[in-house]
Structure formats: structure tokens, C-alpha cells
Amino acid sequence: MLNKHERIDILINNAAISGSQPDLLSTSEYDKIMEVNSKGVFLGMKTCLPIMKEQNIGSIVNISSHAAFVGQEYVHMGYSGSKAAVRTMTKSAAVQYAEFNVRVNSVHPGMMPPMLTSAGTARPEMRKIMVQEIPMKREGKVEEVAYAVLFLASDEASYITGAELVVDGGTIAK
Numbered sequence: 251m252l253n254k255h256e257r258i259d260i261l262i263n264n265a266a267i268s269g270s271q272p273d274l275l276s277t278s279e280y281d282k283i284m285e286v287n288s289k290g291v292f293l294g295m296k297t298c299l300p301i302m303k304e305q306n307i308g309s310i311v312n313i314s315s316h317a318a319f320v321g322q323e324y325v326h327m328g329y330s331g332s333k334a335a336v337r338t339m340t341k342s343a344a345v346q347y348a349e350f351n352v353r354v355n356s357v358h359p360g361m362m363p364p365m366l367t368s369a370g371t372a373r374p375e376m377r378k379i380m381v382q383e384i385p386m387k388r389e390g391k392v393e394e395v396a397y398a399v400l401f402l403a404s405d406e407a408s409y410i411t412g413a414e415l416v417v418d419g420g421t422i423a424k
Contacts (some may be wrong), residue, residue: 257301258298258301258302258308259302259307259308259309260308260309260310260403261298261302261308261311262310262311262399263290263291263294263310263311263313263336264313265287265291265313266286266287266313266329266332267283267286268283268325268329269282269283269326269328269329271326279328280328283329283332284331284335286332287329287332287333287336288332288335291312291335291336291339292339294310295310295312295343295354299347302350302352303347303350303352306351307352308352309352309353309355309402309403309404309407310343310352310353310354310355311355311356311399311402311403312336312339312354312357313336313356313357313359313395314333314334314337314356314358315330315333315358315359316358316359316360316416316421316422317330317333318330318333318336319416319422320422324380333358337356337414340354340356340412340414344412345412348411348412352411353402353407353408354411355402355407355411355412355413355414356413356414356415357398357402358414358416359417359418360416360417360418360421360422361389361390361418362390362392363391363392383421384418384419384420384421385420385421385424386419387419390417390418390419394417398415398417402415
């Protein structure tokens with residue numbers, strides 16, 4: 251990978267799958283959620299951190315979820331647990347690689363339209379109820395998450411590492 255590009259300045263770890271409710275979630279489905287959501291972030295960092303350390307500069311932004319902070323009736327424990335793992339891996343890497351000028355931060359989106367397509371939340375009446383629970387009384391826009399990621403990846407955030415930027419309209423602030 252490095253031979254092709256010569257350096258790696260930024261890594262955005264953004265992959266996730268969800269699953270069934272806990273009583274319907276099989277252990278193999280749980281393992282798959284952890285594999286994609288947590289291990290995927292680990293592997294991305296494992297690949298890029300040594301390169302960034304050698305370069306003495308880099309920025310990693312891991313996409314987690316506001317579900318990493320609080321329990322929610324519409325987000326099951328497998329997904330929440332996998333995103334909490336991303337949150338704590340981010341903190342650990344931020345501390346361990348700060349002296350090498352490698353910044354590691356996380357963004358925690360709330361409910362966004364692409365995420366509102368699962369069986370229960372796709373129903374208009376369910377979406378309306380969920381929006382009423384958001385202090386800003388609206389769904390987030392994916393662009394709002396993208397701008398948060400862009401900021402953390404940029405040189406403008408050069409003194410920020412280990413940060414958790416929540417983009418959820420105030421939901422977990424309640």
C-alpha cells in the first residue's frame with residue numbers, strides 16, 4: 251500500500267452493520283457485527299499507525315455512534331457494544347501515538363436518514379417519534395457528519411486528539 255502512495259496522511263475508518271434485536275441475535279450475527287464494526291477499525295489503525303508514526307504525522311478519524319454513550323430502545327446491544335469498542339480504541343491510540351504527532355479522534359453520529367432504513371425505524375410513525383426525542387427536533391444530515399470528520403482530519407484540528415465529536419442534535423446531552 252505505501253509503495254503505491256508513498257505516504258498516508260489521513261485514515262477515515264467508516265464501516266458498520268447492525269443486526270437483530272438481542273433476543274433474535276445469534277452469536278454468529280453478533281460476531282459478524284464485532285468483526286466489521288470493531289475489528290475493522292482495529293485493522294485500519296494497525297495498518298496505518300506504524301506508517302504515520304514513521305512519518306511523524308497523521309490523522310485518524312474513527313466513526314463510532316452516539317449509541318457508544320447511552321442505551322437506546324431502538325439500538326441493540328451488539329451494535330452499541332461494537333461502537334463503544336471503537337470509542338475506547340480511539341482514546342487508547344490517541345494517547346499512545348500523540349508523541350508522534352499522530353492524532354486519533356472519533357465522530358459519533360446520531361440518527362441519520364441512511365440509518366433510518368431498518369425494519370422498525372423506516373416506518374414514518376416511528377421516525378416521527380424518534381425525531382421528537384431529539385432536542386433539535388429534526389434528523390441529522392450526512393453532510394453534518396462529513397463536516398465534523400473533515401474538521402478533525404484537517405490541520406485546523408492539529409491540537410485535537412482523543413476527542414469525541416458527537417453529531418446527534420443534542421440527544422445524548424439530555
